[in-house]
Amino acid sequence: MLSRIAESLFWMGRYIERADGTARLLDVQLQLLLEDPWIEEDKACRSLLEVIGSKSEFPGLLTKQDLLQTISLDKSDPSSIASSILSARENARRVREVISTELWEGINTTKSRLPRKIVFEKSHDFFAWVRERTALVVGVVEGSMTRDEAWNFFMLGRALERIDMTARLLATSELTQNAGPSWTTILRSCGAYESYLRTYRGVPSATNAAEFLLLDRYFPRSVLFALNSSEQSLFDLTPASGRTGASDMAQRQIGLLRTSLEFRSVDDILENLRQEMVVIQQGVADVSATISSRYFPANAIPAWIGEVS
Amino acid sequence: MGDLFAGYPLHAELGLGSDAAFDEMFAPDGSVRKNYQKIHQTLAGISPDELRHRADALADSYLAQGVTFDFAGEERPFPLDTIPRVIDVNEWATLEAGISQRVRVLEMFLDDVYGAQAIVRDGLLPANLLTSSSHFHRQVHGVESANGVRIQVSGIDLVRDEAGEWRVLEDNVRVPSGVSYVVSNRRMMAQTLPEAFQKIRIEPVADYPNKLLSALRASAPGNISDPTVVVLTPGVFNSAYFEHTLLARLMGVELVEGRDLFCTSGKVFMRTTAGPRRVDVIYRRVDDEFLDPLAFRTDSVLGPPGLIAAARQGNVTIANGVGNGIADDKLVYTYVPNMIRYYLGEEPILKNVDTWRLEDPESLELVLDRIHELVIKPVDGSGGKGLVVGPAADAKTLEDLRKRLIKDPRGWIAQPVVNFSTIPTLVGEGIRPRHADFRPFAVNDGKDVWVLPGGLTRVALPEGELVVNSSQGGGSKDTWIIGAKRPKLPEPAIKTNSSVSALVAGQTAKDSGFSEGKFQSQQQQQQQSLDGSDSQC
Numbered sequence: 001m002l003s004r005i006a007e008s009l010f011w012m013g014r015y016i017e018r019a020d021g022t023a024r025l026l027d028v029q030l031q032l033l034l035e036d037p038w039i040e041e042d043k044a045c046r047s048l049l050e051v052i053g054s055k056s057e058f059p060g061l062l063t064k065q066d067l068l069q070t071i072s073l074d075k076s077d078p079s080s081i082a083s084s085i086l087s088a089r090e091n092a093r094r095v096r097e098v099i100s101t102e103l104w105e106g107i108n109t110t111k112s113r114l115p116r117k118i119v120f121e122k123s124h125d126f127f128a129w130v131r132e133r134t135a136l137v138v139g140v141v142e143g144s145m146t147r148d149e150a151w152n153f154f155m156l157g158r159a160l161e162r163i164d165m166t167a168r169l170l171a172t173s174e175l176t177q178n179a180g181p182s183w184t185t186i187l188r189s190c191g192a193y194e195s196y197l198r199t200y201r202g203v204p205s206a207t208n209a210a211e212f213l214l215l216d217r218y219f220p221r222s223v224l225f226a227l228n229s230s231e232q233s234l235f236d237l238t239p240a241s242g243r244t245g246a247s248d249m250a251q252r253q254i255g256l257l258r259t260s261l262e263f264r265s266v267d268d269i270l271e272n273l274r275q276e277m278v279v280i281q282q283g284v285a286d287v288s289a290t291i292s293s294r295y296f297p298a299n300a301i302p303a304w305i306g307e308v309s
Numbered sequence: 310m311g312d313l314f315a316g317y318p319l320h321a322e323l324g325l326g327s328d329a330a331f332d333e334m335f336a337p338d339g340s341v342r343k344n345y346q347k348i349h350q351t352l353a354g355i356s357p358d359e360l361r362h363r364a365d366a367l368a369d370s371y372l373a374q375g376v377t378f379d380f381a382g383e384e385r386p387f388p389l390d391t392i393p394r395v396i397d398v399n400e401w402a403t404l405e406a407g408i409s410q411r412v413r414v415l416e417m418f419l420d421d422v423y424g425a426q427a428i429v430r431d432g433l434l435p436a437n438l439l440t441s442s443s444h445f446h447r448q449v450h451g452v453e454s455a456n457g458v459r460i461q462v463s464g465i466d467l468v469r470d471e472a473g474e475w476r477v478l479e480d481n482v483r484v485p486s487g488v489s490y491v492v493s494n495r496r497m498m499a500q501t502l503p504e505a506f507q508k509i510r511i512e513p514v515a516d517y518p519n520k521l522l523s524a525l526r527a528s529a530p531g532n533i534s535d536p537t538v539v540v541l542t543p544g545v546f547n548s549a550y551f552e553h554t555l556l557a558r559l560m561g562v563e564l565v566e567g568r569d570l571f572c573t574s575g576k577v578f579m580r581t582t583a584g585p586r587r588v589d590v591i592y593r594r595v596d597d598e599f600l601d602p603l604a605f606r607t608d609s610v611l612g613p614p615g616l617i618a619a620a621r622q623g624n625v626t627i628a629n630g631v632g633n634g635i636a637d638d639k640l641v642y643t644y645v646p647n648m649i650r651y652y653l654g655e656e657p658i659l660k661n662v663d664t665w666r667l668e669d670p671e672s673l674e675l676v677l678d679r680i681h682e683l684v685i686k687p688v689d690g691s692g693g694k695g696l697v698v699g700p701a702a703d704a705k706t707l708e709d710l711r712k713r714l715i716k717d718p719r720g721w722i723a724q725p726v727v728n729f730s731t732i733p734t735l736v737g738e739g740i741r742p743r744h745a746d747f748r749p750f751a752v753n754d755g756k757d758v759w760v761l762p763g764g765l766t767r768v769a770l771p772e773g774e775l776v777v778n779s780s781q782g783g784g785s786k787d788t789w790i791i792g793a794k795r796p797k798l799p800e801p802a803i804k805t806n807s808s809v810s811a812l813v814a815g816q817t818a819k820d821s822g823f824s825e826g827k828f829q830s831q832q833q834q835q836q837q838s839l840d841g842s843d844s845q846c
Contacts, residue, residue, distance in 0.1 A: 002563055004568070090545070097557035108373060108375050
């Protein structure tokens with residue numbers, strides 16, 4: 001398939017997952033801000049912006065409403081939900097001829113129904129809507145896309161973004177550590193609460209919850225699971241030949257990232273969770289760059305140069 | 310007459326004479342013309358509110374599908390009117406023959422001017438007409454596709470004059486667009502007026518992508534058993550991007566941008582995740598000037614350098630052919646009737662609109678005198694660009710125009726104002742007559758010119774407006790060809806085992822109507838392969 005198409009599918013997967021992840025993350029954090037009577041609103045909002053990676057500037061005091069408006073709907077902020085949806089739609093438009101009409105309409109209507117403004121009281125509804133729409137899109141992909149390269153690139157993008165988003169979500173656990181049941185809320189936001197309870201049969205503890213979201217081999221939103229599935233997608237794209245190692249640089253990077261998590265103890269990781277999560281995010285960025293250079297080679301634009309002699 | 314058509318102005322009531330526009334649904338005395346009777350009946354059973362409701366649902370659906378155009382930075386659904394244009398199959402047969410004749414003669418003309426130029430030597434066409442056209446490209450002299458076709462796709466614009474006679478308004482043989490709207494409009498109409506589709510047998514248009522793909526494959530360089538066809542688009546920012554994706558999707562081929570292609574050693578490749586892949590046929594939707602920076606505009610990034618050289622070596626087919634613009638030059642248009650006599654020895658089936666060539670001093674003088682009652686068009690514009698309608702223009706515009714005509718008579722033609730036909734259209738105040746033109750599409754596979762049964766009817770939505778253009782508030786209508794007999798099935802090419810054919814017959818009896826068509830299409834495939842062509846639908 002065309003490199004340009006592959007690239008767009010990869011990014012479509014990433015942006016859809018990012019919209020979903022950002023909505024989940026914000027939903028929990030805004031809830032926590034509201035519940036915690038002693039929290040410093042400005043400081044908490046700023047660290048949240050940092051976790052999401054927003055570059056927006058706020059000279060004055062930052063309020064929940066500002067945060068909500070910026071991260072949800074500000075199209076000029078590349079880390080907002082609106083930007084993710086717009087970019088997903090732009091990428092879908094570029095690959096319009098390889099995706100199904102149903103999928104295109106799913107993405108296109110999501111973009112055209114984006115609200116212009118949300119009030120704080122309605123924020124939960126908005127986040128639920130974003131989750132629903134992304135679930136719809138992924139469901140249509142699941143049901144209508146042939147399992148070829150196009151599928152692999154889409155899934156690869158989605159898995160990489162999921163690693164990144166879950167890592168960010170985990171990093172926020174520190175923000176409100178003293179505010180009570182933050183782990184429960186984080187688990188809920190991932191839709192992981194019930195499966196967590198079934199797995200551990202008990203009250204959430206920070207260690208267990210972190211273990212579940214980081215290292216569980218069966219929970220689809222855990223970092224390890226997403227690492228495994230991106231590894232699988234890469235393998236499907238370029239099946240390894242030869243008796244040793246991996247010939248594909250990206251496979252090697254993912255493998256290293258995975259093993260450094262998988263075979264360490266939870267306590268070890270939790271000791272400096274935020275730093276560990278930064279390492280993972282950096283790792284994802286590196287893998288993404290490697291994939292770009294291998295599968296989506298940039299094309300130099302031809303230009304005329306004057307004669308030298 | 311139903312509620313729906315209340316207030317529709319009729320010629321007899323208004324006392325209009327024979328120079329009034331021809332209304333396609335209502336005869337001057339208010340009776341409904343024969344071809345529109347069934348659709349008129351169907352519409353009469355629908356209340357105005359219901360029709361509006363359906364029109365809104367249609368627009369919403371187009372918005373969701375992304376069938377839109379940019380209007381002042383905002384995305385608007387492509388306007389499709391709920392009332393179709395209806396053409397009877399007998400009338401259509403004439404149009405079909407006329408279009409096919411026109412395409413054949415333009416093919417011969419292009420072959421001639423990029424070859425021996427006999428038409429110039431025989432004195433039918435002044436040589437400076439070619440050399441002064443900005444669309445005549447010497448670069449492609451002698452470049453020819455494997456099956457000799459240059460006009461794989463054409464869109465000949467037609468209008469009906471005051472007497473109801475069809476006339477050719479202009480030829481489009483470069484990159485005519487709009488066919489995607491024909492396909493998607495039909496799909497929407499089936500959802501919007503399902504009762505009409507039950508009552509009326511309408512010729513389907515969904516065959517177009519198959520026909521186009523087989524024509525493209527037929528023009529591939531020789532000795533390739535399974536040619537790779539691609540659609541070349543300028544990119545997502547092009548206003549016809551929707552069309553490019555639709556065609557690529559329905560043909561099941563890659564949609565490429567210039568940066569996806571590269572040329573080495575006279576061959577064209579596309580960049581894929583599995584390395585370079587050879588390209589044999591490019592259905593390009595990029596203008597000539599941007600196709601190849603080595604041959605044309607050096608600053609173009611829309612086409613790969615070296616493309617023309619590859620085409621010249623016969624390693625790739627560019628469709629439509631480069632340099633076709635000379636054939637739809639408006640001044641060349643005035644010579645087409647003579648060309649038909651010269652190349653084919655036939656009389657033109659479809660007439661041109663009367664046209665004055667301004668290079669002739671007498672005509673120029675005449676036109677300058679009557680400029681306020683004529684339509685003046687630039688020869689290389691299309692889609693109403695730069696056109697001036699005399700009666701509607703103010704004094705200053707006309708004065709400027711007069712100076713420009715004197716300065717550059719080669720650049721313009723003049724035509725009388727054709728008060729072309731109107732069709733009832735749903736607008737703000739109800740159903741009102743609006744002027745509409747027509748673009749049928751023809752596909753040439755080298756053996757036969759196939760005309761899509763239907764086409765794009767474009768409506769000028771402002772009252773009395775005679776310029777039809779989607780960027781100037783134009784709408785569209787679906788076009789229905791009705792009354793066709795079910796096509797006769799050709800004799801089966803291969804004798805089947807009798808028990809099997811009995812089984813097949815049993816099945817067809819159970820769900821007749823559909824499987825017959827399938828049967829037929831399979832047979833058509835058979836015939837194509839028997840003809841020795843390697844194309845398959």
